[in-house]
Every structure is written in structure tokens, then in C-alpha cells.
Amino acid sequence: xxxxxxxxxxxxxxxxxxxxxxxxxxxxxxxxxxxxxxxxxxxxxxxxxxxxxxxxxxxxxxxxxxxxxxxxxxxxxxxxxxxxxxxxxxxxxxxxxxxxxxxxxxxxxxxxxxxxxxxxxxxxxxxxxxxxxxxxxxxxxxxxxxxxxxxxxxxxxxxxxxxxxxxxxxxxxxxxxxxxxxxxxxxxxxxxxxxxxxxxxxxxxxxxxxxxxxxxxxxxxxxxxxxxxxxxxxxxxxxxxxxxxxxxxxxxxxxxxxxxxxxxxxxxxxxxxxxxxxxxxxxxxxxxxxxxxxxxxxxxxxxxxxxxxxxxxxxxxxxxxxxxxxxxxxxxxxxxxxxxxxxxxxxxxxxxxxxxxxxxxxxxxxxxxxxxxxxxxxxxxxxxxxxxxxxxxxxxxxxxxxxxxxxxxxxxxxxxxxx
Numbered sequence: 001x002x003x004x005x006x007x008x009x010x011x012x013x014x015x016x017x018x019x020x021x022x023x024x025x026x027x028x029x030x031x032x033x034x035x036x037x038x039x040x041x042x043x044x045x046x047x048x049x050x051x052x053x054x055x056x057x058x059x060x061x062x063x064x065x066x067x068x069x070x071x072x073x074x075x076x077x078x079x080x081x082x083x084x085x086x087x088x089x090x091x092x093x094x095x096x097x098x099x100x101x102x103x104x105x106x107x108x109x110x111x112x113x114x115x116x117x118x119x120x121x122x123x124x125x126x127x128x129x130x131x132x133x134x135x136x137x138x139x140x141x142x143x144x145x146x147x148x149x150x151x152x153x154x155x156x157x158x159x160x161x162x163x164x165x166x167x168x169x170x171x172x173x174x175x176x177x178x179x180x181x182x183x184x185x186x187x188x189x190x191x192x193x194x195x196x197x198x199x200x201x202x203x204x205x206x207x208x209x210x211x212x213x214x215x216x217x218x219x220x221x222x223x224x225x226x227x228x229x230x231x232x233x234x235x236x237x238x239x240x241x242x243x244x245x246x247x248x249x250x251x252x253x254x255x256x257x258x259x260x261x262x263x264x265x266x267x268x269x270x271x272x273x274x275x276x277x278x279x280x281x282x283x284x285x286x287x288x289x290x291x292x293x294x295x296x297x298x299x300x301x302x303x304x305x306x307x308x309x310x311x312x313x314x315x316x317x318x319x320x321x322x323x324x325x326x327x328x329x330x331x332x333x334x335x336x337x338x339x340x341x342x343x344x345x346x347x348x349x350x351x352x353x354x355x356x357x358x359x360x361x362x363x364x365x366x367x368x369x370x371x372x373x374x375x376x377x378x379x380x381x382x383x384x385x386x387x388x389x390x391x392x393x394x395x396x397x398x399x400x401x402x403x404x405x406x407x408x409x410x411x412x413x414x415x416x417x418x419x
Contacts, residue, residue, distance in 0.1 A: 097126075
């Protein structure tokens with residue numbers, strides 16, 4: 001039975017031996033996210049091991065690595081998005097997948113921090129292809145169905161982050177480097193899948209010329225000025241990304257330092273977050289959009305994040321911290337809703353640029369967030385600091401979402417497409 005969120009009447013160029021559809025790109029996303037998720041429970045522990053076990057020194061390098069990764073995302077996402085608008089989505093996805101697989105091998109054999117640093121820079125470049133995957137989804141989905149489709153995209157992320165951290169945590173109990181080898185194998189397998197199975201989604205007549213003015217980060221971000229209300233919504237997305245960086249940049253070292261969590265416990269906690277988001281984005285977003293609309297779901301998602309990070313900041317034992325994760329289920333409503341509203345404000349020729357611009361926002365947040373979280377964690381760990389300040393990094397994430405909530409009340413329209 002044909003999905004009702006595929007393009008009903010694809011152009012002749014889109015038909016070919018296999019018709020570009022949502023299922024194809026979701027498999028690609030799942031494999032990519034799974035490979036990235038595998039290393040989450042072990043990367044920060046490996047950094048801590050390489051600096052001799054000092055959590056304050058390790059937090060500095062975690063912040064540095066996170067900033068460099070985001071710097072690559074910031075500069076490369078709009079370039080990759082613009083290249084996919086000119087040459088099609090498929091070749092860009094193939095090149096990125098192959099490069100990411102080779103990079104995981106580099107990370108697996110890294111003998112010191114500097115090898116890890118080079119590996120993270122390359123990962124930042126190749127992982128920028130997620131903007132292309134999102135543009136692929138926009139290609140095969142009519143505008144009124146995109147919020148639901150973006151929900152499925154988020155659910156695919158959820159599948160990867162359910163299985164990735166859990167399996168990565170278990171593998172990390174054997175060796176901190178084993179998850180990198182498995183990630184390399186998965187990513188190369190994804191390249192084979194893309195080469196032999198994944199069809200192109202962007203017909204030649206809909207492609208646009210490549211321009212450095214459009215492909216540089218500032219040129220990409222200028223797209224956000226092209227429609228009324230788009231830039232303020234990008235600011236909401238920026239605040240959300242700043243908060244979400246707490247998971248990437250402080251979660252592992254925080255739980256290791258205060259609760260003594262092993263890799264499998266980190267994987268279980270992050271896997272739980274992934275399960276909750278997968279349920280929400282894969283099963284609840286679509287009917288919720290029809291019932292309540294994107295605006296309400298933006299608020300619901302931000303509320304879940306505020307409650308979750310506040311609970312994390314207040315938790316003083318591992319069990320309370322773990323059970324606080326349930327609040328983040330509501331946060332799954334945010335990303336697909338805000339993406340759906342933003343996507344409805346521009347035409348089909350600029351969907352790749354919008355995905356690139358949104359990825360640049362993520363990169364911009366990454367330029368700011370890792371260093372700030374590292375500084376706040378180091379500050380809270382100072383000998384003269386009382387236990388009251390233990391949860392300061394998560395309190396900061398909570399405040400970012402409070403600001404996003406305030407801005408959302410002012411600028412998010414009641415219906416997609418409204419000013």
C-alpha cells in the first residue's frame with residue numbers, strides 16, 4: 001500500500017528502476033546514526049583515559065573536540081547542502097558515508113589525543129551529510145505532509161540512538177575501541193546500501209547551480225532572512241541545540257564523575273532517551289499535528305526539555321538521574337514541529353539550502369556550547385565549590401530552553417505558512 005506522505009505523482013526522472021521514497025532515506029539515516037551512537041558511551045571515557053583519569057583536564061579536551069567538530073559542521077553543512085542541490089542527494093550521501101567509514105578506522109587505532117582530534121575533525125565534515133538526508137526527505141514529501149515526515153526522520157534518529165549507545169556501551173565493556181571498529185563496519189555497509197539500493201530523489205530539472213555565495217555559512221544563513229519570521233524561529237532552534245549539547249558534551253563525564261557509571265549504564269540511559277523519542281516522533285507526532293498543530297507541539301517539546309534538564313540538575317544519585325529521563329519523551333515533539341513550520345515558509349528549490357542553514361545553526365550552537373559546558377563543569381568541580389553547584393551544566397541547558405519557550409510565544413505562527 002502506497003504511503004500517503006510520498007510524492008503522489010513523481011516526475012519521469014524520479015521514477016527509474018526504484019522510486020525515491022521515505023523508506024530508502026530512513027534506512028540510510030538509521031545506519032549512519034547507529035554508527036555515531038555506538039561511540040557515544042566510550043569517546044569521553046577514552047579521552048579521560050588518555051589524559052590520565054583527570055576529569056577536569058578531560059572536560060577541557062571534550063569541550064575542544066566538540067568545538068572543532070561543530071566548526072566543521074558549521075562550514076561544511078551549507079557546502080554539502082548546496083552541492084546536493086546541484087548534483088543530487090545520492091552522490092553526496094555516498095561520498096560522506098565512505099569518508100565517515102574510513103574516519104572511524106582512524107579513531108579506532110588512534111594512539112593519542114591528537115589522532116583523536118584529527119578523527120573528530122573528519123567526522124564533523126562527513127557527518128554534515130545529515131542536512132542532505134533531510135533535504136532528500138523534503139524532495140519526496142509534499143509540503144503539507146513534511147512535519148509528519150520529519151517526525152519519521154526523528155524516529156530514525158531514535159532507532160539509531162536506541163541501539164547505538166546500548167550496543168556501544170556493551171561493546172565498551174570489552175574494549176573502549178571496539179565500538180569504533182563496529183561503527184566503521186556499519187558505515188561502510190551503509191555506503192554499499194546507498195550505492196546499490198538508494199535512488200536519487202532530486203530530478204535534474206529541479207537542481208540549482210552551485211554558488212559560493214549560497215554555500216558559505218553566512219550565505220546559507222542569509223536564507224533565514226528571506227521569509228518573515230524564519231530568523232526568529234532559527235533563534236529558537238539555536239537555543240534548543242545549545243541545550244541539547246548537554247547530552248553530547250557533558251552527560252558521559254558527568255555520570256562517570258558523580259555516579260561512577262560504566263559504559264553499559266551510559267548506553268542504557270541514552271538508549272532510554274532514544275526509545276522515548278522514537279515512540280513520540282514515530283508514532284505520536286503525526287496524529288498530534290493533526291489534532292493540535294505545530295505551534296502547540298513546539299511548546300510541549302520545550303516543556304519536556306525544561307522539566308528534564310531541571311530534574312537532571314537537581315538529581316543527587318544515579319537512580320533519580322536515570323528516572324528523570326522520562327521527561328525528555330515530550331521533547332521529541334519539538335524538532336519535527338519547528339522543522340515543519342520553517343520548511344513551509346520556502347519553496348522546493350531551497351529545501352536543501354534550508355537544511356544546510358539549519359545544520360549550520362547546529363554547528364553555530366556547537367561552536368558555543370562545548371566550551372561553555374566544559375567551563376561550567378570545571379567551575380562546578382573546583383574544590384571550593386559546594387555540592388549545591390553540582391548540576392550547574394544541566395541548569396544552564398534548562399535556561400536555554402526557557403529562553404526558547406519565551407521566544408516561541410512571540411514568533412511561532414498558529415498554522416504552518418502563516419506570518
